[in-house]
Amino acid sequence: MKIGLMTWYKYHNYGTVLQAYALYKKIRDLGYNPYMINYKPREKNRYLQRRKDIPQKIKNKLIHRHLDFSKVAFDDFICKNFTETSECNTYIELKELNNQFQAFICGSDQIWSSYVFDEKYFLNFADENKIISYAPSLGSSEVTDGVVRDRMKHLISRFKYLSVREETGKKIIFDVASRDAKVTLDPTLLLSKDEWEESLDLETTNSKQEKYALCYFLGSSDKYVSQIETYAKNNGLKIINIPFLKNAKINKYTSTTPIGPREFVNLIKDAQVVFTDSFHGIIFSINFNTNFFAYKRFKDNEKLNQNSRVLDILKKLNLEGHLVNENFIPSIEEADFRDVNARLAELREDSLDFLSSSLKKVTFKEAEHIFNLGFITEYCVGCSACSQLCPTKCIKMEKNSEGFLHYAIDVEKCIKCGLCKKVCPMVQVESHDMRKSKKLYAFKAKNLDTLANSSSGGFSDVVAFLRNDEYYICGCQYNNEKHIAEHIIIPPNSKEELSKIRGSKYLQSHTFSAFQSLLKLPKDAKVIFIGTPCQVAGLDKMLKIRGLRENYILIDLICHGVPSSYLWDKYFKSIVNEHNLDSTCISVKFRDKQFGWRTRRLSISDGRNKYVCKESKDNFYAFFRRGVVDMKSCYECPYRTKSSADIRIGDYWGNRFIKDKSGVSMVIVHSEKGQELFEEIKNNDLAICHEYSLNEYWSIQYPENLNEPLFRDELIEKIKDNRTHLGQLRKEYLEYEDSLEVLRKIKNKIIK
Numbered sequence: 001m002k003i004g005l006m007t008w009y010k011y012h013n014y015g016t017v018l019q020a021y022a023l024y025k026k027i028r029d030l031g032y033n034p035y036m037i038n039y040k041p042r043e044k045n046r047y048l049q050r051r052k053d054i055p056q057k058i059k060n061k062l063i064h065r066h067l068d069f070s071k072v073a074f075d076d077f078i079c080k081n082f083t084e085t086s087e088c089n090t091y092i093e094l095k096e097l098n099n100q101f102q103a104f105i106c107g108s109d110q111i112w113s114s115y116v117f118d119e120k121y122f123l124n125f126a127d128e129n130k131i132i133s134y135a136p137s138l139g140s141s142e143v144t145d146g147v148v149r150d151r152m153k154h155l156i157s158r159f160k161y162l163s164v165r166e167e168t169g170k171k172i173i174f175d176v177a178s179r180d181a182k183v184t185l186d187p188t189l190l191l192s193k194d195e196w197e198e199s200l201d202l203e204t205t206n207s208k209q210e211k212y213a214l215c216y217f218l219g220s221s222d223k224y225v226s227q228i229e230t231y232a233k234n235n236g237l238k239i240i241n242i243p244f245l246k247n248a249k250i251n252k253y254t255s256t257t258p259i260g261p262r263e264f265v266n267l268i269k270d271a272q273v274v275f276t277d278s279f280h281g282i283i284f285s286i287n288f289n290t291n292f293f294a295y296k297r298f299k300d301n302e303k304l305n306q307n308s309r310v311l312d313i314l315k316k317l318n319l320e321g322h323l324v325n326e327n328f329i330p331s332i333e334e335a336d337f338r339d340v341n342a343r344l345a346e347l348r349e350d351s352l353d354f355l356s357s358s359l360k361k362v363t364f365k366e367a368e369h370i371f372n373l374g375f376i377t378e379y380c381v382g383c384s385a386c387s388q389l390c391p392t393k394c395i396k397m398e399k400n401s402e403g404f405l406h407y408a409i410d411v412e413k414c415i416k417c418g419l420c421k422k423v424c425p426m427v428q429v430e431s432h433d434m435r436k437s438k439k440l441y442a443f444k445a446k447n448l449d450t451l452a453n454s455s456s457g458g459f460s461d462v463v464a465f466l467r468n469d470e471y472y473i474c475g476c477q478y479n480n481e482k483h484i485a486e487h488i489i490i491p492p493n494s495k496e497e498l499s500k501i502r503g504s505k506y507l508q509s510h511t512f513s514a515f516q517s518l519l520k521l522p523k524d525a526k527v528i529f530i531g532t533p534c535q536v537a538g539l540d541k542m543l544k545i546r547g548l549r550e551n552y553i554l555i556d557l558i559c560h561g562v563p564s565s566y567l568w569d570k571y572f573k574s575i576v577n578e579h580n581l582d583s584t585c586i587s588v589k590f591r592d593k594q595f596g597w598r599t600r601r602l603s604i605s606d607g608r609n610k611y612v613c614k615e616s617k618d619n620f621y622a623f624f625r626r627g628v629v630d631m632k633s634c635y636e637c638p639y640r641t642k643s644s645a646d647i648r649i650g651d652y653w654g655n656r657f658i659k660d661k662s663g664v665s666m667v668i669v670h671s672e673k674g675q676e677l678f679e680e681i682k683n684n685d686l687a688i689c690h691e692y693s694l695n696e697y698w699s700i701q702y703p704e705n706l707n708e709p710l711f712r713d714e715l716i717e718k719i720k721d722n723r724t725h726l727g728q729l730r731k732e733y734l735e736y737e738d739s740l741e742v743l744r745k746i747k748n749k750i751i752k
Contacts (some may be wrong), residue, residue: 003103004100006120016262021081024081035083038087041116076260106136107136107163111136112137128160143175170413186270189347196265203266212240213239225249231273237273240271268540277295282314287344294322297310384408394412420559423541431642431643439668440666443458444457447462460555474528484510485508501530581604619730634703635708667695
């Protein structure tokens with residue numbers, strides 16, 4: 001049986017890597033085939049909670065950092081000792097693992113900490129009958145945020161086989177979810193001393209080196225240096241320090257050779273004494289019966305106090321006497337570990353029994369054979385591809401409670417044919433990996449009118465005019481009557497109509513009517529479609545099923561997400577009322593280039609009066625560009641670095657064109673068809689084009705998903721409330737970000 005293991009393991013932190021190794025090895029020893037789930041947490045954890053509630057100094061303590069000194073040794077250890085899945089960085093990719101694995105285990109380390117809350121470490125993507133938690137730590141002594149508590153309650157309720165690492169965690173889980181969790185050992189203690197020595201092929205160094213005291217501190221050790229030096233001198237020991245903090249006074253004793261996870265364990269094994277505030281430094285000292293002194297890394301009254309995990313294991317093994325007071329080191333000459341080893345053996349057997357029995361009880365059902373009536377995906381993008389192919393027309397696109405287009409199934413008409421799941425771009429991702437794309441170009445149209453009325457360099461405008469003689473052009477327009485974004489089809493030889501689809505529209509576009517009309521065109525009709533990556537992916541699947549893909553050129557946009565329609569509705573009404581605009585004859589430009597390409601402004605005009613505001617001051621932009629009320633699928637989008645299109649386009653930001661005033665497009669060519677189109681534009685001398693490295697897509701566009709803010713649902717509800725004003729909500733939810741932005745601008749001016 002294949003088992004997916006979800007835990008931290010890629011941070012350059014000894015305890016993190018070694019706990020993952022120990023659990024991985026024990027699962028393998030039990031006769032299973034473990035795989036590390038290759039998931040990279042989003043370290044740019046903006047809006048996890050309201051940033052003003054989480055000082056940066058607290059966040060820094062939770063981020064696993066280590067000096068680059070031993071980076072190669074860490075990477076080599078991970079490469080040699082783990083079998084990994086392919087990269088799975090979105091919910092959609094993780095969800096597909098259900099078809100490969102018979103069970104999933106999450107744990108250990110602080111993966112359930114409320115301060116770095118990530119639902120994926122609660123196995124939210126896995127089928128409920130497949131999940132086991134083994135010794136995850138909650139890190140702190142309480143969960144204070146109400147939204148986190150509610151989500152944790154739901155997530156924990158899914159576990160039938162539930163364990164945690166500390167007694168404190170057990171109490172929190174009962175408080176939050178009214179569940180009784182079993183307390184199990186940290187995975188590093190599942191392996192005995194002999195098993196560690198054998199599995200890591202540890203050496204004996206005492207016979208070759210003089211006796212030493214080993215120091216390993218994650219926090220500041222400066223005030224303890226004189227204590228340690230005195231102890232070492234009195235006992236004839238030299239001092240070896242494993243580095244973590246760059247400027248610690250004790251670093252004058254730092255080893256000059258790289259120390260990887262294996263070397264870390266070996267140094268503890270052969271030390272005469274260990275001085276540490278590291279939980280795993282203490283754990284390995286206990287396991288190897290090495291005398292040790294444990295320091296509290298945090299003050300007892302600190303908001304983020306993680307001392308409980310250290311205190312818990314010391315109490316459990318009757319080793320509280322090894323805890324160092326700030327003013328003195330306990331007078332322990334030689335620790336007696338006989339009782340400790342006996343107790344540890346009992347706890348090890350009990351923990352292994354939980355792990356083994358849980359794995360045996362977990363059952364496996366083939367997820368692909370289950371069709372949930374009325375359900376396609378949790379992360380609908382509203383593309384409408386499913387509704388177009390449904391043979392009974394039981395699927396409609398409706399506005400959901402969050403303000404997004406979403407499928408709705410009439411279950412009485414559904415015949416369970418499965419076409420909806422087959423065509424859905426968020427059920428199975430079949431798109432091209434952009435790292436294998438052909439070329440990246442900078443593009444600037446030569447026509448000045450095109451540049452003035454395009455968001456950036458005018459690529460889509462040039463393509464539409466060039467090919468409209470024989471191609472239908474399907475793109476997005478802003479409907480000035482309904483005040484929505486919608487896709488329309490412009491027939492061949494209708495160039496006067498192409499201005500309707502110029503420019504950006506930062507809203508979810510209605511595609512149902514357009515997709516429906518596309519399928520009614522003659523089978524030999526040629527079409528250029530321009531839309532978001534998820535829309536293009538849905539259309540691509542739909543066209544392939546119908547055998548029409550060859551007639552289409554698909555162009556997708558560099559997209560950073562679409563906001564709730566409730567945000568635009570509220571914003572639009574407030575602008576119309578406050579600026580006395582006639583809503584029946586409104587013109588909207590989401591990127592008005594009257595003031596330049598980089599000086600982005602949103603403008604709304606009725607022909608007489610006009611509202612214009614730069615993005616930093618505008619309330620719509622404040623919420624939109626920070627992605628705090630986006631569609632749920634935008635936070636788990638697999639198409640940041642994948643594409644079903646022939647070409648991807650967007651603004652060419654970065655320093656390369658910092659002085660450009662009129663706009664430059666970034667164009668990434670994916671297919672031969674896309675390359676032919678680009679060459680045609682060049683040959684007709686319609687634009688200025690330069691080729692650059694494909695890597696600039698990653699360095700300039702930063703194609704990474706944002707974390708879904710925990711306050712997102714609450715904020716959308718408040719936006720829907722007619723009694724609230726966007727300015728008030730901006731102050732309530734984004735004041736911290738606005739302040740940081742002002743400070744950054746001041747800093748940049750000073751530097752210049």
